[in-house]
Amino acid sequence: MNKTFFNLIQEVQKEGRCHHCGGCVTFCSAINYGALELDDDGKPRFGTIEKCIECGLCYSICPETDELNQEIRENIGWEAPFGKIVGVSVSRARDEKIWEKGTDGGSVTAILTCLFDTGRIDGAIVSKNTEQGRVPFLATTSQELLDSAGSCFNHSHGMTQLAEEYTTFSPSIKALEKLRAAMPSRIAFVGTPCQINTMRKMQALGIVPSDSIAYCFGLFCSGNFLFDTQAFKPIEEKYQFKYADVEKINIKEYFIFSLTSGRQIQVSIDDLKDLKRGACNFCRDFSAEYADISFGGLGADQGWTTAITRTPTGTSVMALAMEKVLTPWQYRENIKTITQAENKVISACKEKKQQAKQHVRANEIGDVRIAL
Ligand SMILES: Cc1cc2nc3c(=O)[nH]c(=O)nc-3n(C[C@H](O)[C@H](O)[C@H](O)COP(=O)(O)OP(=O)(O)OC[C@H]3O[C@@H](n4cnc5c(N)ncnc54)[C@H](O)[C@@H]3O)c2cc1C
Ligand code: SF4
Ligand code: SF4
Ligand code: SF4
Structure with a gap:
């Protein structure tokens, strides 16, 4: 018998391992x-339990189950222990508007814009800040891509947007065929490692809507942090600043809070552990091991982005972007900088896997407070 959403409730949600990536809902809605x-x-x-036909696919695509991991690893040429590393680079967007708005070097947005302007994609699933918080959306213009630049460390259900795009227009599988002709068919997807994992699982199964995804761009991830005003108080007291004055947040070995006054505050990631979603403590993937290219600020100076190229698709995208829209780090000691960046990312990957192992062990002996 297929494992279904009932099993996800038992094995993932009740264990505190659901990180709300939305993959299960995306699939069930899209189909x-x-x-x-x-x-x-x-x-x-x-929502409507009677509609469950026990197909078992929500269980298979959940990043918290091991199903399909072997298959996706074979599909993308994953290598132990931290995924394939074809190349490492440090870069920033040449376009000043993108660079200024970008989280680190704006490289992700510059690449998306380049793919869009050269006709390689029709749009990208990204997320942007709104009054209601960070929300995912399908950007289909250069301006919308620019609007999406920048990061915010609370949650964005990146996977769900795709399903909404599909379910709005596709009341049946038959209609999906028609829809596919009308809808953008080459989309880039930007997401955290867990979202990339779900997307790859959906692609391995060949199920809609993942067949529209031409590029998977992952973000390094220490966790999802929810900056709740009350919970943030001890940080404000310890580091002597107000969250209301924060203009920008970057994350490297530590958080960097840039204030409107121009002051920058470095806060240790460990000090923010209570603001991290509980499920993220089980997560073993820091560097988006299943992406075409993975991006982060770690290892790069402020205003620059570190990128790990992992697949042939990622390699050709990076070559195009370096030629057209990115400025590579050109400090005299270039090689040393790149090697240092790679070493920092590898240490973060090791540490995250180690922490996840310890957390699983603590969970097994009942020493962990489960945050659903
Ligand atoms: C939750 C989270 C945790 C992170 N943790 C780390 C870390 O520990 N160490 C590290 O080095 N880097 C981390 N990053 C990545 C880093 O913050 C930058 O996103 C990355 O360096 C790319 O910078 P950029 O200037 O090139 O991207 P930009 O050009 O600013 O583009 C960023 C892209 O990411 C998308 N995006 C932003 N937030 C989200 C989200 N919540 N979910 C899905 N997509 C989103 C935007 O829509 C945009 O397309 C994290 C990012 C997120 C979202
Ligand atoms: S129909 Fe399939 S995808 Fe939807 S809840 Fe049931 S088992 Fe999961
Ligand atoms: S981790 Fe994602 S796929 Fe798994 S149950 Fe949670 S939302 Fe669904
Ligand atoms: S730490 Fe893992 S589970 Fe949490 S948001 Fe990041 S990739 Fe997803």
Whole structure:
């Protein structure tokens, strides 16, 4: 018998391992089974349980199950222990507007814009800040791509947007065929490692809507942090600043809070552990091991982005971008900088896997408070 969403409730949600990536809901909605929905907190649940046909696919694509991992590793040429590393680079966007708005060097947005302007993609699934918080959306113009630049460390259900795009227009599998002709078919997807994992699983199964994704761009990830005003108080007291004055947040070995006054505050990641979603403590992937290219600020100076190229697709994208839209780090000791960046990323990968192992062990002996 197939494992279904009931098993996800037992094995993933009740264990505190659901990180709300939205993959299960995305699939169930996109194929129009419609049994699942997200609650107000972004947690998946049965919406109309009678619609569940027990296909088992939500279970297979959940990044917290081991199903399909072997297959996706073979598909993208994954190598132990931290995924394939074809190349490492440090770069920034040449376009000043993108660079200024970007989280680190704006390289992700510069690459998306380049792919769009050269006709390689019709759009990209990205996320942007709104009054309601960070929300995912399908950007289909250069301006929308620019609007999406920058990061915010609370949650964005990147996977769900794709399903919404599909379910709005596709009440049946038959209609999906028609829809595909009308809808953008070459989309880039930007997401955290867990979202990239789910996307790859969907691609391995050849299920809609993942067949529209031409490029997977991953972000390094220490966790999802929810900057709740109350919970942030001890940080404000310890580091003597107000969250209301924060203009920008970067994350490297530590958090960097840039204030409107121009002051920058470095806060240790460990000091923010209580603001991290509980499920992220189980996560073993720091560097988006299944992406075409993975990006982060770690290893690069302020205003620059570190990138790890992992697949042939990623390699050709990076070559195009370096030629057209990115400025590579050209400090005299270039090689040394790149090697240092790679070493820092590798240490972060090791540390995250180690921490996840310890957390699983603590969970097994009942020493962990589960945050659903
Ligand atoms: C939750 C989270 C945790 C991170 N943790 C680390 C870390 O520990 N160490 C590190 O070095 N880097 C981390 N990063 C990555 C880093 O913050 C930058 O996103 C990365 O360096 C790319 O910078 P950029 O200037 O090139 O990207 P930009 O040009 O600014 O583009 C960023 C892209 O990411 C998308 N995006 C932003 N937030 C989200 C989100 N929540 N979910 C999905 N997509 C999003 C934007 O829409 C945009 O397309 C994290 C990012 C996120 C979202
Ligand atoms: S129909 Fe399939 S994808 Fe939807 S909840 Fe049931 S088992 Fe999961
Ligand atoms: S981790 Fe993602 S796919 Fe798994 S149950 Fe949670 S939302 Fe669904
Ligand atoms: S740490 Fe990042 S990649 Fe891992 S589950 Fe949390 S948000 Fe997803």
